[in-house]
Amino acid sequence: MTRHTANASRTAARFFAVGLLAAGLGGFPAHAQDKSDPVVAKIGPDSIRLSELTAAAETLPPQARQMPREQLLPRLLEQIVDTRVLAIEARKTNLDKDPVVQRVLRDVQERALVSALLEKEVAPHVTDEAVKARFDKEIGNQPPVQELHARHILVEDEATAKKIIAELKKGADFAALSKQYSKDAAAVEQGGDLGYFKPTDMVAEFSTAAFALKDKEVTQTPVKTQFGWHVVQALDRRASAPPPFEQAKDQLRQQMINEEVRKVLTRARAGVPVEKFNLDGTPIRATDQIVPPAPPK
Numbered sequence: 120m121t122r123h124t125a126n127a128s129r130t131a132a133r134f135f136a137v138g139l140l141a142a143g144l145g146g147f148p149a150h151a152q153d154k155s156d157p158v159v160a161k162i163g164p165d166s167i168r169l170s171e172l173t174a175a176a177e178t179l180p181p182q183a184r185q186m187p188r189e190q191l192l193p194r195l196l197e198q199i200v201d202t203r204v205l206a207i208e209a210r211k212t213n214l215d216k217d218p219v220v221q222r223v224l225r226d227v228q229e230r231a232l233v234s235a236l237l238e239k240e241v242a243p244h245v246t247d248e249a250v251k252a253r254f255d256k257e258i259g260n261q262p263p264v265q266e267l268h269a270r271h272i273l274v275e276d277e278a279t280a281k282k283i284i285a286e287l288k289k290g291a292d293f294a295a296l297s298k299q300y301s302k303d304a305a306a307v308e309q310g311g312d313l314g315y316f317k318p319t320d321m322v323a324e325f326s327t328a329a330f331a332l333k334d335k336e337v338t339q340t341p342v343k344t345q346f347g348w349h350v351v352q353a354l355d356r357r358a359s360a361p362p363p364f365e366q367a368k369d370q371l372r373q374q375m376i377n378e379e380v381r382k383v384l385t386r387a388r389a390g391v392p393v394e395k396f397n398l399d400g401t402p403i404r405a406t407d408q409i410v411p412p413a414p415p416k
Contacts, residue, residue, distance in 0.1 A: 160196055162203050172196055241379040250372050254364050258371070263358035265318075269329050270311035272296055272350040273303040280341030280348040287337050293352055302347065315357060322346075329353060 160167040176184065176195055184191070214220055270293060274280050283296055294310025301307050318326040328342040332353035342349040361367075397403055 160200055162200060163207065165203070167196065167199060172199070175199060237380060237383060240383045241376060244379050245372060245375045250368055250375060251364065253375060254367060254371055258361045258367055259364065261361050263360045265330075266315040266357050266359045267318075267330055268315045268354040268356065269313050269332075270294075270297070270309075270352050270354065271303070271306065271313060271325075271329075272301045272311050273306075273347050274300050274350075275302065275347055277341050277343070277348050280350050283350045284337065284339070284341070287350070287352075293337075311352075315359070317359065325349060325351070 156168045156170045158166045159169050159172055172192055172195060176191060179191075179195075186194075209215065215224075272280075272283055272293070274283070279300060283300055286296060287293060297307055297311035301311055303311070306313055318330060320326075321329070322344050324344045325342060328338055328349075329351050330353075332338065332351065334353055334355050337352045338350060342351055395403055
């Protein structure tokens with residue numbers, strides 16, 4: 120057995136040990152049955168077919184699926200058999216009627232329903248083609264954006280900022296003054312260097328002043344923002360091209376999924392009256408109600 124296979128086996132064993140297989144409790148519908156889909160186990164009057172076993176394997180985490188098929192499926196089948204046998208034993212003692220168990224089963228059922236609903240409603244709108252089209256429209260076809268490389272010194276008051284500007288005019292070292300005065304701890308270690316940034320990466324007052332500077336130029340007057348008073352020096356500029364599709368697709372896909380989920384949730388909320396109460400059971404005032412945001416357009 121190779122080291123890779125051994126690691127995969129140990130990983131899979133951990134997943135089996137904690138009973139992560141939804142298929143063991145019935146799982147999701149098996150694939151269509153035919154002669155090429157043999158029965159691989161019988162548990163009382165019920166049967167487990169190869170397609171159900173394969174479908175259950177597909178729900179395992181990627182690390183577990185690294186096991187060779189001839190090792191994975193028998194171990195998975197044993198787990199499903201054990202789970203169903205234990206479930207039968209639990210029903211014999213009427214544990215399925217226990218209120219706590221019923222609540223857990225209801226929660227599991229609701230999560231399965233939500234998952235199926237979102238798969239049905241969201242997946243058709245987030246295909247590979249849709250993600251690529253969204254990329255081309257919003258990212259890929261956009262012109263390069265100018266980025267500025269700058270550094271700053273952030274202080275509490277205008278007087279100190281003016282003092283720093285005066286010292287810089289006399290030839291003082293910017294990095295040394297940053298270490299002496301700046302309250303931006305993250306930038307101080309780099310001599311106040313902020314790296315490259317787009318106009319939208321910074322608050323408006325800072326970006327307006329910084330991008331108005333010529334390379335190597337220092338602001339003649341302090342720049343005030345919500346964080347304090349800044350002394351800014353522009354270093355150089357570059358044009359930032361849009362990221363390639365392969366780099367942006369995963370984040371863009373997740374953004375699209377979030378948007379579609381929000382649409383489904385908003386539609387579902389609109390069709391069901393919902394009333395919430397304080398934790399002590401008293402009514403929540405109308406001004407305290409949380410209104411879900413409108414779906415993105």
